[in-house]
Amino acid sequence: MLAQIAISVGFLLACGLVLAGLLLLAEKKILNYGTCHIDVNSGRKDLAVEGGSSLLSSLAENNIFIPSACGGRGSCAYCKVTVREGGGMIGPVEEPYLSPEERQASVRLACQVKVRRDLRIEIPDELFNVSRFRAKLLHKKPLTHDIVELRMQLLEPGEITFEAGQYVQLESAEYKGRDSVMRGYSISSLPSDRNHLELIIRRVPDGICTTWVFDHLKEGQELNFSGPYGFFHLSDTDAPLIGIAGGSGMAPIWAIVRDMKEKGITHRPATYFFGALTQKDLFFMDEFRQLEKDCPWFTFVPALSKEPDDSGWTGERGLITDVVARRFPDASQHEAYLCGSPGMIDASVAVLRSNGMPEENIFYDKFA
Amino acid sequence: MTPLADMSLLASFALIFVSAAFTDNILLARFLGMCSCLGVSKKVDTSLGLGAAVIFVTACTSALNYLVYQYLLLPLGLDYLRLITFIVVIAAFTQLVEMIIERVSEKLYNSLGIFLPLITVNCAILGISLFMLNKPYSFLQAFAFGLGGGFGWFLAITLIGAIRERINEAALPRGLEGPGITLIIIGIMALGFIGFSGMIKI
Structure with missing residues (x-):
């Protein structure tokens, strides 16, 4: 009886170990693309990255933050970039989000392009100024029954440079089985206050990020955001x-x-x-x-x-x-x-x- | 002595293939692999993709599981562990195939690769591996059973996909839209396939 149990447990264990080992080995051998080079905006930056992950995360590792609200699942279509060379075929996930004109202009979703070989890509110049910030929430003040104002102290980096009108992407933490997501909110504080950031957020019923902000985020807590993004700012004309x-x-x-x-x-x-x-x-x-x-x-x-x-x-x-x-x-x-x-x-x-x-x-x- | 032993190899191979595909259709006669079928059969081309992936995986895993069963489980007296062992073997195999396809052909990966994770937990695949043990098959016959079973599933989901593509245009009562009408279609088709039952006894 004992021998029987020992044999069966041993067999299952061995079976699992052998198969898992085989898969790990296969992943190392088969999915090893080596070091790939990503050329950004015709020589403005040349990144050497380990192949195999998505373009979005490879760029983020090198501190280039493409806007993304869904965290790379291919459902928000914010992370569009132009891939001139090496992007491979358009995948089934990104297909519905690309118009015929965008396909013509080799626009792709950065989260769906896997880095398998050397790439040549183009992104808006503004994105080079985008960083990921760590900040501490100083206060969360209700402005109306469904709108709050957040004021944060920037920790790392400690300063932000932006134009009034631009927005940041706030990252919600995981709670109650909801994944971490990123959502864009306009900056309401002044560019001259470089160590602080203020946002005005309205509660969206069942919204993943706003529910987190209203019900889970506490004063004194640390949070992350990336930015600044967007082309919404005062023009340099004289028009009223x-x-x-x-x-x-x-x-x-x-x-x-x-x-x-x-x-x-x-x-x-x-x-x-x-x-x-x-x-x-x-x-x-x-x-x-x-x-x-x-x-x-x-x-x-x-x-x-x-x-x-x-x-x-x-x-x-x-x-x-x-x-x-x-x-x-x-x-x-x-x-x-x-x-x-x-x-x-x-x-x-x-x-x-x-x-x-x-x-x-x-x-x-x-x-x- | 079973009747199969008297036949030539090719004839028994063909007979097992046809019976697994039609008289014992895994989807329509046994109602296995229903969840992925309901999920993916909205269009013919996705049905074709998933169906093709299923044929490939059932054929390979039934052969693989046959070997595991005959040369590992039986000698060790562990045939009661066949269910859990088969699950692990199938999961590992689909993972491995996914990796290989991704590396070898991006085109194939885009059309087939996305379906492989779905297949990992497809009960039709496990069902075929388990059912083949009920018969005294040789290795090649087990392979034919897997190939035929997979082909039967492929045929069924492609037909359902084609019907759904047309029926989606029709004005259905709201309560019947989607899975509701699909289950009714599958039921009617199953009646048709039951007509085949008993035609071949193996």
Whole structure:
């Protein structure tokens, strides 16, 4: 009886060990691609990496951070790069995310391209300035019932250089069986405050990252983010500005307007339309009123769309797009800065264009 | 003496192949390998890919498991461990094949490689390895059984894929969309395949 048990256990053990050993050996021998070279932007950087992992993680190991929200599973399609040589065939995972024009221009998803041989790739120059930061959460302040403000002290690296309007990708930690994910949030603090970073985050029902921020993230805790990303920042023209954003979309506008004040840009009139449902969705009202007092060139227009008629609200009422159309029947000389949901941005772009604004003067960040 | 022993090698090979593919169709007569079938049979080309991978893996693993059973498990008196041993052998084999395909041909890897992890836990593969032990097969006959079983699964999922491609265009009651109508289709097809049963006794 004992001998029987010993034989069966021994057999299973031996079986497992032999097969596992075989697989490990095979992985070493078969999937060994040696050292591969990645040429980034025609000689701007030449990386020597161990072949076998994805282009996205190989670049991250060398401190080039391509934006990615899903962590390399091929579901967000943020990590598009141009692979000139050595990318191999388009895989089944990335196929649905690439348009015919992108295929023509050899665009690929960096997370799905495996480094098997020498590669030649092209990425936007801005991405060279992106780093991964470790920071400590100083405070988490509720602004409304579903929006909080995070303020962080940067630890490693201790300084960040960005332009007002850009965003970072916050990494959520694992909790209750949810994987770590990365989500983009606009920076609401000023570029001159180089050791700190502030974000304004609205709770998304069942959102993986926002649930983590609201329910699990504690003051004093360390967290990671990468950035800065994005092309949303003040243009260097002299055109007057129209800003439209509701809820947490206020973050980049809040940064841009204060940045203008700090830099003494006074010759460009700016109007910010803040759309919200009711009075309990409003925040930073006193701060914006004060800004209006300090800066004669700045006008603040909050507008409520679902406020009961009999409340004491004396400001604008109605959809934010209707308010914008009323105030600026001719917007042909203005530039617009929009931040919010895809629906709100599409509606705003339609209104601005019908009021004469050229499409190239409309800048926006779409956060789905 | 079994009837198989009297036949020429080729004839018994062909007979076992046909019976495993049709009269004993692993998907439609035994209802094994259902989860991956429901998941992948939305389109003909993915069905073809997974089916081809299954043929390859069943044929190889049934031969491999036959050897493991005859020359390791039986001499050691451990035939009650066949289930767990077969699972491990199949899993290791698919992993190994995936690696080799990835290295050898990117094209093949893109069309076939993604299905191999799915197959690792496909009960049809394990089923074929276990069922072949019920019969007094030789090594080549066991291989034919695996090949035929895999082909039967390939045939079934390809047919289901083709039907689903058409039925997806139809206006189905909401409750029947997806797996619901697929299970009904599989049931009707199974009735057809049951008509084959008893035609060949091996």
